[in-house]
Every structure is written in C-alpha cells, then in structure tokens.
Amino acid sequence: MNDKNKTKKELLAEIEKLRGAEHSYHILVETVNEGAATLTDKGIILYSNPHLASILKIPLKTIIGMPFNRFIPKTDMLKFTALLKQGKTGNSKGRIHLKCKDGLLIPVQVSMRALDIHDTKGICLAVTNLTEQKRNEQILKSEQLSRSILEQAGEAIVVCDTNGIITHASNSTSLLYNTNPLLKPFEEVFNLQFKAVRQTNINFSIKSVLEGKSFHGVDAVLLLKSAENPDNLKKFNLLINAAPLKNQQNNIIGCVITIVDITEHKQIEDALREREEQLSGFFNSSPAGMAIVDSNLKFVKINYALADINGLTVNAHYGKTIREVLPELAPSLEPLYQQVLSNGKPILNLEVSGETPLAPGILRHWMVSYFPILGIDKKPKSVGVVIFEITDRQKRL
Known part of the structure; x- marks a missing residue:
C-alpha cells in the first residue's frame, strides 16, 4: 500500500x-x-x-x-x-x-x-x-584571512588587547621595529612623538583608543636605535590610524593600529619644499619682471618687479586676465601668449611698447621673452614671461 x-x-x-x-x-x-x-x-x-x-x-x-x-x-x-x-x-x-x-x-x-x-x-x-x-569554519576562515592580511600587508598593522598589549602584528611591523613586538605594551614598543598640528592629533594614546576614540592621519616621529650602531638613532616619520576593535555585542575587545612609514615621502616633500622656496626666492627677488599666465590668460604667479612695472600690487594680479590688468596693452600682448600656447614655441627678446596704469600717457619700452610651460602630457599649459624695461635705453637712441 x-x-x-x-x-x-x-x-x-x-x-x-x-x-x-x-x-x-x-x-x-x-x-x-x-x-x-x-x-x-x-x-x-x-x-x-x-x-x-x-x-x-x-x-x-x-x-x-x-x-x-x-x-x-x-x-x-x-x-x-x-x-x-x-x-x-x-x-x-x-x-x-x-x-x-x-x-x-x-x-x-x-x-x-x-x-x-x-x-x-x-x-x-x-x-x-x-x-x-x-560558524566555526567561518571564524577560522576569518582568522586565516586576518593572518594572511597581516603577513602580506605592506604597512605595519598592530592589534592590541584591552590592556594595550600587542597580540598580533604584520610582518612589516617586525621589519620596522627590528625585533618581535608581540606580547609587549604598544607604547613601550613604539615610543612615539606626536606633532599636534591638527585637533585629531591631540591626546593620542592607546588608552584613548581603548576608550572608544578613533584617530586618523596622526603625524608622529619614531626614534629607534640602529641595529648596526646602537648609539645612533634612526628617525622615522609615521602616519598613524587607530580605532577600537569591537565584538558582535559592540563591546571593545582591543584596538587596531596601522602605521605607515612616510619617511621617504617626507624627505622628498622636504626637498621639494626647499626647492620651491629657492625658486620662489629667486622669482621674487629677481630684478627682471617675471610672471606665469595660464591658458585663460590669467595671472597665476607674478613677482614684485613686474607688479611694480604694472603699477599694481602682486595680489591685485592673481586671478585677473591680462586685459583686466593691462587694458591698453592687451590687444598687442594677448596674441603673443596665445601663439606660445598654440605652437609651444618660445618668443625671445621681443620689443614691446605701450602705456601702463603706473604711468598713463607715457610711452614705455620693454624687452620681453615668452616661453611655454608644459604639462604632464607635454603640451603647453601656461606661459612664462620675463620682462626687462628698456625705456631709458630707447630714449638714448
């Protein structure tokens, strides 16, 4: 049946x-x-x-x-x-x-x-x-994934328990610290000096993180003894991010800290800043008038010498077009800038005459050179100009 x-x-x-x-x-x-x-x-x-x-x-x-x-x-x-x-x-x-x-x-x-x-x-x-x-398999896979991340991460990653003791650390952490940091207090391993430039940097500590506070982009300096010569201290510039680690019940069970070594970046940044300061010093103190004009023929940089020639302050030029600053000279100057932007070829030692706001009604003479400033794509993005006033020389001729 x-x-x-x-x-x-x-x-x-x-x-x-x-x-x-x-x-x-x-x-x-x-x-x-x-x-x-x-x-x-x-x-x-x-x-x-x-x-x-x-x-x-x-x-x-x-x-x-x-x-x-x-x-x-x-x-x-x-x-x-x-x-x-x-x-x-x-x-x-x-x-x-x-x-x-x-x-x-x-x-x-x-x-x-x-x-x-x-x-x-x-x-x-x-x-x-x-x-x-x-669930246990998922936890195991999660743990394996976490370990894989720690082993392969390019940055130093540190996990601390509720006492601030390092329980997990990426391989990069050991390379930075020159020894095994596990089972040691974080603040003993990383004796950091903080630059309180931004409000978020102030009062950074593992204790604060374990109390629930997060920190992002904290600038810090770490001084470590050299492995070759313990008497020498090696300086590391670091960027610190830290956040509390919580379980499914939203209870804090530790914290995670990522440490990015920006020493090389900082050195490059400092070198570029020094070069920029040198160039700015040369630009501003040059007796020749100098300026940079963008593709819209607006002033993006000008030195005191050229600002004096034009009879305006340096700040009065920024963001203004040639026509707005020099309305009388614009008809003869604009085609020159546009030519350089168009073909990318410099115009050197060109004599230009006209009036300026500083001395209206007085004909003045300049020797001017225009040259292209190329962008990443090797195409002209702006025009540099160098001006020498030759009014007195013209009068003697």
Whole structure:
C-alpha cells in the first residue's frame, strides 16, 4: 500500500510496532543531541526525537506522518531524493539544508540506513545540525584571512588587547621595529612623538583608543636605535590610524593600529619644499619682471618687479586676465601668449611698447621673452614671461 494512501491509524500502528521492537533504542535516541527519525521507504516520518523537532522548529506531536521532503528546499531536493534512494538499500550520507517552519535554512548533515523490523521496511535517519560548525569554519576562515592580511600587508598593522598589549602584528611591523613586538605594551614598543598640528592629533594614546576614540592621519616621529650602531638613532616619520576593535555585542575587545612609514615621502616633500622656496626666492627677488599666465590668460604667479612695472600690487594680479590688468596693452600682448600656447614655441627678446596704469600717457619700452610651460602630457599649459624695461635705453637712441 502506498504511504500516501495509508490512514493515520495505520501509520500509528507501524509506529507502535517500531517502538515495541526498539523501545530501548528510542529511549536512547530521545536523549541524544542529534536529530533522529524513522521514515517509511517513501520518506514519511514514523518517528522523530525531540531534537529533530527542535531543529525544524515544529511541535513534536505534529511532525509524525508528515513527508520529510516537506522540510527540504527546492535547491536540495534532488540531492535528498538521491540520498533517500541510496538509504533504502544501504547507507547514505550528505550535506543539505532543512527549511524550518519560519523559513530559515539550517545546514545539516543527514545519514540514512535501511531499517527492517517485523516486515516493516523503513529508513533510519540521523540529522546533525552544522550551524555551529559552519560558524566555526567561518571564524577560522576569518582568522586565516586576518593572518594572511597581516603577513602580506605592506604597512605595519598592530592589534592590541584591552590592556594595550600587542597580540598580533604584520610582518612589516617586525621589519620596522627590528625585533618581535608581540606580547609587549604598544607604547613601550613604539615610543612615539606626536606633532599636534591638527585637533585629531591631540591626546593620542592607546588608552584613548581603548576608550572608544578613533584617530586618523596622526603625524608622529619614531626614534629607534640602529641595529648596526646602537648609539645612533634612526628617525622615522609615521602616519598613524587607530580605532577600537569591537565584538558582535559592540563591546571593545582591543584596538587596531596601522602605521605607515612616510619617511621617504617626507624627505622628498622636504626637498621639494626647499626647492620651491629657492625658486620662489629667486622669482621674487629677481630684478627682471617675471610672471606665469595660464591658458585663460590669467595671472597665476607674478613677482614684485613686474607688479611694480604694472603699477599694481602682486595680489591685485592673481586671478585677473591680462586685459583686466593691462587694458591698453592687451590687444598687442594677448596674441603673443596665445601663439606660445598654440605652437609651444618660445618668443625671445621681443620689443614691446605701450602705456601702463603706473604711468598713463607715457610711452614705455620693454624687452620681453615668452616661453611655454608644459604639462604632464607635454603640451603647453601656461606661459612664462620675463620682462626687462628698456625705456631709458630707447630714449638714448
């Protein structure tokens, strides 16, 4: 007779037959922490222990007589059918999901074996909840990922516990510190000197981070003894980021600090700043008039000599066009700038005459050179100009 056509009374009779034959077995099964059930060869539940009902989140008294595949999601139905078929004649084992009453999918491992008691053929089913195992696997993978990040990170990364003791550190940390920093207080390993340039840098400490405060872009200096010569101190410029480390309950369990060595960058920055200061000093103190005009013919830089020639302050030129600053000379000057921007070729030692706001009505003469200033794409982005006034020389001619 097909299981679907059996009455509830007939199913209960089969259950009683199984219970009578395996009474001791059922007592044992009902006390274990794994789900267990007896199925007909068609997959109808004849018996279930409380733990399986708990996994499925369904009352134990209502589970009897239900087809077990009712709890199998569509994505696992083919696999379950194959396991059931194999379990009828021998043993089968596999991982699938069970769909609980609330729709939640639970990862489980099912084991099945054929059961034959008093001419009643059935299947013994064991169900192991893998939720905790999956969670542990995820934690392990997360830990492995964290270790991989620490091992391969280019920057120094340090993890401290709630006492400020270093529990994890990237390989780069050891290279920076020249020794193993683990299990040592962070502030003992990294005796940092902070530059309180920005408000966020003030009062940086591991204690503050462990109290919940985050720090970003903190400039610091670290002095370390040289491995070759302990009497020599090596200076490192560092950029520090730090934040509290929290668990799923949002409790602080430590902190994470990233340390970026910007020593080389700082040296380059200082060298560029020094060169900029030298160029600015040369530019501003030059007796020749000098300026830089962008592609819109606006002044972006001008020295005092040229500002004096034009009869305006240096600041009065910035952001202004040639036409706004020198309206009388603009018709003759603008084509020269545009020519240099267009073909990228300099115009050297050109004599220019005209009036300026400093001395209206007086004709003045200059020797002017224009040269292109190229951008990254090697195309002219602005024009530099150098001017020598030759009015007195022209008068003597």
